Every structure is written in structure tokens, then in C-alpha cells.
Amino acid sequence: MPFEFIHYKLNQQQDKNRYRRRYSIAKQSGRELHINGKCYLNFSSNDYLGLNNHKKINQALQEGIDQYGLCASASSLITGYQYAHQALEEEICTWLNKPRCLLYSSGFAANLGVLQALGQDDNTAFFLDKLSHASLIDGALASKAKVKRFLHNDFVQLKHYLEQSSSNNKLIVSEGVFSMDGDTANVAELCRLAQAHNAWSYIDDAHSIGVIGDHGEGSISQGNADIIMATFGKAIATSGAFVACDENLFEYLVNFSRHYIYSTAISPALAWASKASIDIIQKEQWRREKITELSQLLSSTLDAQVTLIPTQSSIHAIEIGSESKTLDICEKLKEKGIWLTAIRPPTVPNNSSRLRVTICSNHNVSDINYLSKSINEVLS
Numbered sequence: 001m002p003f004e005f006i007h008y009k010l011n012q013q014q015d016k017n018r019y020r021r022r023y024s025i026a027k028q029s030g031r032e033l034h035i036n037g038k039c040y041l042n043f044s045s046n047d048y049l050g051l052n053n054h055k056k057i058n059q060a061l062q063e064g065i066d067q068y069g070l071c072a073s074a075s076s077l078i079t080g081y082q083y084a085h086q087a088l089e090e091e092i093c094t095w096l097n098k099p100r101c102l103l104y105s106s107g108f109a110a111n112l113g114v115l116q117a118l119g120q121d122d123n124t125a126f127f128l129d130k131l132s133h134a135s136l137i138d139g140a141l142a143s144k145a146k147v148k149r150f151l152h153n154d155f156v157q158l159k160h161y162l163e164q165s166s167s168n169n170k171l172i173v174s175e176g177v178f179s180m181d182g183d184t185a186n187v188a189e190l191c192r193l194a195q196a197h198n199a200w201s202y203i204d205d206a207h208s209i210g211v212i213g214d215h216g217e218g219s220i221s222q223g224n225a226d227i228i229m230a231t232f233g234k235a236i237a238t239s240g241a242f243v244a245c246d247e248n249l250f251e252y253l254v255n256f257s258r259h260y261i262y263s264t265a266i267s268p269a270l271a272w273a274s275k276a277s278i279d280i281i282q283k284e285q286w287r288r289e290k291i292t293e294l295s296q297l298l299s300s301t302l303d304a305q306v307t308l309i310p311t312q313s314s315i316h317a318i319e320i321g322s323e324s325k326t327l328d329i330c331e332k333l334k335e336k337g338i339w340l341t342a343i344r345p346p347t348v349p350n351n352s353s354r355l356r357v358t359i360c361s362n363h364n365v366s367d368i369n370y371l372s373k374s375i376n377e378v379l380s
Ligand SMILES: Cc1ncc(COP(=O)(O)O)c(C=O)c1O
Pocket: 106, 107, 108, 109, 111, 133, 135, 175, 179, 204, 206, 207, 231, 232, 233, 240, 241
């Protein structure tokens, strides 16, 4: 029988308590989730700033549909690139103080598209943080670059690897805020190391954009990385992604990044809505302050044995260990009306299954108090 391995792999996944399934969600916000007629407090959303369904963004989406259409109807280099895309790119360039920016259909496509294009030359080496997202790893492995993974946030090891490398084209790759631990990279130091070793720096700001910086500009507030990638699907609360960089790299990507060239341009209406969202993000600092305040409340109300990794981000990881124990805890929390999706390998290393709590700016003090009380009870 062809593809017999599928059956075997699925069984294996069941045996390891790693089987993944989807839930059909009737309605959701960063704060609440409705499934099978039941409402849960949602602590698994990436809508960090609570902007999903924001009136002004929805209005901009409708305006974008009316003005530019829902579909780009072509790739960017044919006739898909429209005024809405240009306006969004310009807004991002001003926001991040970067010369150029281009849009991809998703963060996954952007990471693949950039790393594959940068790794065209044999004389290239990529240095990736061990906890890099799957799309960064896949992009690096799809390129011709030599790939080295340094221990998480271990810049001593990174420096050693950089010193050892004889490649002409070195690229350091890291996330700004790490998706599954919520901790941050020391972007200032990473940029300094890159400069000292004639390397470029690449920061995936999927979880930092909107959340970090006085205007939500993300990791660029800490250090001027050469390349910034961020998705619109999290704090920006739309869909798609951008890559911000210098003029030369921009022209190179437009000419050589396959995921950019051979893919339909993102919806112009969504680009218009993303621009509206970024306007709000820059102005409404209270949303970031709320995340900080609620995060502090969470760490101060959890029992002493429950440790959180210190972070400025929305993401708070509570490591449990085994897959089965983590699933069991998530079920118990569900019975209390709390939705927390269990995060298991291979998304995280073996024996580090966890609860990944995301705090959004439309949660409130009583939500967090209830969450802490419930976690304390379930873990006691
Ligand atoms: C760190 C990181 N990079 C990239 C991506 C991919 O972004 P997108 O969801 O837009 O494909 C994600 C999303 O899960 C992510 O967490």
C-alpha cells in the first residue's frame, strides 16, 4: 500500500500523547473562546493587544475591499502590487525607521523566502538560536548555507561559532521574543556581535511587534538589526507578514525570493486593515502597559513553586514535563472554564511540555486572579 508510513506515524503520535487535533471555534476574542456551546477564558490567543475585531480595523477592511478589492488577483511582480500595499510598506518603514519593506503571505513564507534567498551562495553560514521557530529552521535548511545552532541565548557559544567560521556571508538568526518560552533575545548585544564579526543580524519579531517598544515597534527599539521579519497574524490582528531591510536587500528579495515572486500578493484589503491596526498600535501605549501590569499580577499570584521565565512579553511558559501530565492539567483547567492549549514536542524539546499562557490587553484583573487561583489548585 502506498504511503503506509502515514498510519504508522499517526499511531506513534497517539502512543506518545502527541496527537494533534483541531477544535472548531464558534467565536473568539483574545479574552474569550466559544466552543461546543461553552464559553472559556482564553489564554491561548496571539491577539496580544486585543485588536481582533476592532471597529476601526474592521472599517478599514471594508474600505480596503471597496477601494482595492479583497483579492490582489496576481503576484506582486505581475499586477498584484497595489497602492494599499505600498501605503502599508511605507507606514512600516517609518515606524521601524528602515529604508524598505516588502510583504509576504505569512510569517512562515517570509522566513522561508528570505533565508532561502540569502543562502544561495555556498560561502554562506547561518547561526540560529536553538529555540528558533520551525519556519526559520526550514528556511535555513532549504538554503545552501551551512547551518549552526547555538544554545538558547548563549552568546558565548555564538561568538565562538562566528570566530570559527570562514564563510564570507554570515547571518545571525534569532527571535526577538521566543514563541514558546516568552523570553527575549538580547538584541542590542546580538547586533553588536554581528557588527564585530562582519555578519548580518535577522530578527523574527512575530511575538515582539506591537508588544515591545514605546510605539510597539518591537526589537528595533533595543538594537538596529539588519533584517526584521514580523507577522501580521498576532498583535497586528490581521494576516500576512513583512520583511524590513535596506535598499539593496529589498531589490535582491524582489528579484530572487521565490516565496515573494511566485505567490499571490496579500489581500490589498487586509493590507489596508493592517495599516489601520499599526496606526492604533503606535498610539495606544496603554495596551502594552496593561500586558505588563497583568503579567506582574500573574507572577505575584501564582504559588511559589510555579516559576515563570521573566519577560516583557505577553507569553508566560509554565513547564510541566511529560505530555500526559500537561494534557491532564489542561483538561482540569478546561473544567474550570479556562482554555490553555497544551504545548508538546516537537514544538518544544522533549520532556518540556508546558502551559503557554498568553496575556492580552483585553484581559482584566479578575481574569488573571481566576487563572492563578485555578493553576495553583490544579498544580497543588
Ligand atoms: C516566531 C514565529 N515566526 C514565524 C511564525 C509564522 O508566522 P505566520 O503565522 O504569519 O505564518 C510564527 C507563528 O506561529 C512564529 O511564532
